[in-house]
Amino acid sequence: MSHTAHIPSHRKPRQRASKSALRAGVAGGFLSTIAVAGAAGPAQAESVTQTIEMPTITDGLSTAVAASAQATQQVALDLETQASEDAAAEKAAKAAKKAHAEAVRKAEAKKKAEAAAKAEAEAQERAERASRTSERTTLSASSGSSDSGSSASSPSSSSNSSNVSGSAASIVAFAKAQVGDAYVSGGTGPNAWDCSGLVQAAYRTAGIDLPRVSQSQSTAGTQVSLDNLQPGDILYWGGAGSAYHVAIYVGGGEFVGAQNSSTGTVQRSMDYDRPTGAVRVL
Structure with a gap:
């Protein structure tokens, strides 16, 4: 047996229980307070950040830019085509003008050549008549009077x-x-x-x-x-x-x-x- 078995206990169980209860109550209250504070505190301290989602315009902008580029390209193509057509028309007009001038020149040259040929033919005919007249005169003089007499009769x-x-x-x-x-x-x-x-x-x-x-x-x-x-x-x-x-x-x-x-x-x-x-x- 222990030598302390007969020593009366100085503990006060009830008081100890009461303190334990108090302590438990205090601890529970503290924990509750912490819990409440933990629940309420962050709500007061937390900064509110709201994200506004802006509409996306990238797709529409790309379509507009593409359409504008296509329109610009078409305008450039139209201008190039028009320039080509204008150049071709100008070239054709110059060629037609040159051809007309050449035709007029040839017509005038032909007309002058025909006039010159006609004048030459008339001059040649006059020269031939003069030559034939001279030859007939010579032949008539050499043939004598009998030949000249016979020539009076017409064939x-x-x-x-x-x-x-x-x-x-x-x-x-x-x-x-x-x-x-x-x-x-x-x-x-x-x-x-x-x-x-x-x-x-x-x-x-x-x-x-x-x-x-x-x-x-x-x-x-x-x-x-x-x-x-x-x-x-x-x-x-x-x-x-x-x-x-x-x-x-x-x-x-x-x-x-x-x-x-x-x-x-x-x-x-x-x-x-x-x-x-x-x-x-x-």
Whole structure:
């Protein structure tokens, strides 16, 4: 047994319990106070921060910027297209103006050339007439008075195209059919002739091939007098073998010939331009 077993206890259980209860109460109140303070305190001390959510404009702005860029690009493209069209129109206008000026220049040049050619042909015809007149005068003086007397008779009294037949008729008919055609140097038909080209084509209708040039045609047959002509005879101007012009006697004192660019192919009286001589091929 303990040596203290009989020592009375100085503890006061009830008082101890009471203090314990008090302490418990105090502690509980303190804890409650802390709890209340903990609940109330932060609510008073906490700063209120409110976040306002702003509307997002990024998508709309991007769309507007893209649309503006596209519009700007389209305007630039339209301006470029318009500039190209304006440049093309200006270039076409310049080309048209240049072409018009060139056409006018060519027309004027052609007109001047035609006028010069006509004047030259007329001058050539006058020179040929003067030359033929001089040659006829020389031939007349050398042939004597008998020849000059016989020349007074006209071949029209003994020859008339109305009673021509055979090859001569076809030659005369062909020659007359070409009256009104143009004269073109080197022309052999069908609508433009030079003098020897017409004679050659007329004789071809009778199956006769003549030389191409007047110099050779003037010696292609038998020389005949101008007062003893027959339809179809070849008339020539200049010397035999050196003739510069030929035609076809068609009777009635007339001939058909491709004269020059001014007159073309004509039927004229021998008095209009009397030939130097004649040759008979038929």
